[in-house]
Amino acid sequence: MNELKNRTIVWLRNDLRSINNEALSAAIKTADEVLPIYCIDPRMFADTRFGFRKTDYHRAKFLLESLQDLRFRLRDLGGDLVVRTGKPEEIIFGLAKYHQVRSVYVQEEVCPEEQMVEDKMEAALASINLNLYFFWGSTLYHLDDLPYSIDALPAVFSDFRKATEAKCTPRAPFQAQPFKLIPGIKPGEIPALHDLGFQQRAREKKAVLNFKGGETNALLRLKSYLWDDDLLKNYKETRNGLLGADYSSKLSPWLSLGCISPATIFQEVKKYEEQRVKNKSTYWLIFELLWRDYFRFVAFKEGPKLFQKGGIKGKVLKARQDPELFEKWCSGMTGVPFIDANMRELKFTGFMSNRGRQNVASFLVNDLKLDWRMGAAWFESQLVDYDPASNYGNWNYIAGIGNDPREGRYFHPVKQAKRYDPNGDYVKYWIPQLSRVPSAFIHEPHKLTASEQQFLGWQLDRDYWGRL
Numbered sequence: 212m213n214e215l216k217n218r219t220i221v222w223l224r225n226d227l228r229s230i231n232n233e234a235l236s237a238a239i240k241t242a243d244e245v246l247p248i249y250c251i252d253p254r255m256f257a258d259t260r261f262g263f264r265k266t267d268y269h270r271a272k273f274l275l276e277s278l279q280d281l282r283f284r285l286r287d288l289g290g291d292l293v294v295r296t297g298k299p300e301e302i303i304f305g306l307a308k309y310h311q312v313r314s315v316y317v318q319e320e321v322c323p324e325e326q327m328v329e330d331k332m333e334a335a336l337a338s339i340n341l342n343l344y345f346f347w348g349s350t351l352y353h354l355d356d357l358p359y360s361i362d363a364l365p366a367v368f369s370d371f372r373k374a375t376e377a378k379c380t381p382r383a384p385f386q387a388q389p390f391k392l393i394p395g396i397k398p399g400e401i402p403a404l405h406d407l408g409f410q411q412r413a414r415e416k417k418a419v420l421n422f423k424g425g426e427t428n429a430l431l432r433l434k435s436y437l438w439d440d441d442l443l444k445n446y447k448e449t450r451n452g453l454l455g456a457d458y459s460s461k462l463s464p465w466l467s468l469g470c471i472s473p474a475t476i477f478q479e480v481k482k483y484e485e486q487r488v489k490n491k492s493t494y495w496l497i498f499e500l501l502w503r504d505y506f507r508f509v510a511f512k513e514g515p516k517l518f519q520k521g522g523i524k525g526k527v528l529k530a531r532q533d534p535e536l537f538e539k540w541c542s543g544m545t546g547v548p549f550i551d552a553n554m555r556e557l558k559f560t561g562f563m564s565n566r567g568r569q570n571v572a573s574f575l576v577n578d579l580k581l582d583w584r585m586g587a588a589w590f591e592s593q594l595v596d597y598d599p600a601s602n603y604g605n606w607n608y609i610a611g612i613g614n615d616p617r618e619g620r621y622f623h624p625v626k627q628a629k630r631y632d633p634n635g636d637y638v639k640y641w642i643p644q645l646s647r648v649p650s651a652f653i654h655e656p657h658k659l660t661a662s663e664q665q666f667l668g669w670q671l672d673r674d675y676w677g678r679l
């Protein structure tokens with residue numbers, strides 16, 4: 212009987228959504244029975260060479276919530292989400308063989324680690340004469356619609372943007388469809404945080420947003436940012452903010468795990484432009500999604516170089532790996548309030564504004580003169596919106612080894628702090644001891660007397676301040 216059924220496995224990774232999911236939709240269209248599966252790969256939770264976990268608490272929590280939500284949504288469509296813990300190339304191989312499936316579909320990834328697992332999957336499936344079929348779905352502009360081959364990708368962002376905008380249009384998203392699950396398969400428990408070695412923490416009340424994973428929450432955030440709170444019309448003016456939920460869309464965590472696709476956001480922005488207002492801000496959100504696309508296409512083109520010390524440019528860098536200094540940076544104890552406030556926000560919440568990220572990255576590279584890969588690895592571990600292409604692409608950019616016509620970006624932490632946090636509200640929010648510092652010194656506490664400095668709880672490095 213089984214041989215008559217056309218069965219397809221959909222291997223889900225960073226496309227945890229039912230709407231506009233190319234691989235899932237193609238499987239539903241072509242197969243009688245479908246098996247959407249997510250494998251919790253232990254390699255994702257292993258230690259990095261720098262001594263901390265590759266995926267820490269915030270990312271793990273967001274992932275588990277996203278799986279739970281997708282399961283509910285796929286059940287509503289008549290199917291289910293199957294979840295297993297282990298290496299996908301082993302688990303999916305076993306299921307494909309046992310359930311006599313005809314093919315495995317997957318959304319294509321752009322970075323070497325993910326591609327290494329794809330290669331293993333392809334090899335395992337080939338041994339039972341099955342193919343792994345790739346679908347494109349992570350960018351606003353579809354790879355196949357680009358007016359150049361990936362090898363001829365423009366070397367500078369603005370050239371990429373102009374060429375792409377002139378010649379392509381984002382594809383319209385397609386709706387979720389009902390489907391039939393392969394019968395007789397156990398859906399499997401979605402692990403709890405403690406199964407992955409994490410202790411449940413109380414929600415950090417200071418967080419900009421209570422980020423909760425899943426497609427449902429992604430759609431709700433899009434709705435509130437555009438329609439309920441009408442924030443998009445001021446995005447360009449507010450996007451460099453630091454405090455609160457409103458200064459930017461905060462859609463990145465959901466985009467990173469694919470709980471929402473950029474095409475869905477684009478469609479909604481177009482609707483907003485028709486029904487509410489069309490201005491520089493509404494365009495600017497699309498502009499930022501183009502940056503995201505660009506980093507993805509760059510990663511696809513450049514391969515492992517993005518992750519190597521010399522980056523895309525292959526430059527020889529002298530940066531050092533000083534664990535003590537690095538620890539101070541990670542825990543927000545460098546003595547520079549603007550840097551420390553941002554690093555504490557990251558550690559406690561898994562999020563940091565774009566302005567903050569640029570500053571702390573520049574500080575690690577240009578002031579502490581540490582190996583940028585340490586900083587990128589810490590971001591990878593902590594950021595609730597971690598995405599390999601955007602993270603390593605941005606770090607390359609700031610370290611002066613990426614696709615930037617300029618030689619590197621220096622963000623002077625005091626000048627930046629005075630400009631973007633003029634009253635010190637942000638630093639006081641994350642470092643409450645600073646509330647006792649006179650406003651004039653809030654971003655330059657080294658100007659205080661020694662006894663005044665004592666209560667700040669960190670040792671100010673006078674040499675460092677002297678250099679700034």
Ligand SMILES: Cc1cc2nc3c(=O)[nH]c(=O)nc-3n(C[C@H](O)[C@H](O)[C@H](O)COP(=O)(O)OP(=O)(O)OC[C@H]3O[C@@H](n4cnc5c(N)ncnc54)[C@H](O)[C@@H]3O)c2cc1C
Nearest residue numbers: 459460461462463499503565568569596597598601602605
């Ligand atoms: C050193 C460094 C590391 C970063 N690491 C990541 C990362 O791992 N994952 C990630 O999603 N973003 C990363 N960013 C980009 C950016 O900081 C975040 O996308 C943004 O802060 C997320 O907040 P938001 O959703 O409110 O953004 P918004 O300002 O509302 O922008 C809308 C969307 O555009 C995209 N976007 C905006 N800015 C960028 C950018 N510079 N690069 C790529 N995409 C962008 C994001 O998908 C974002 O959700 C990094 C930036 C720096 C400087």
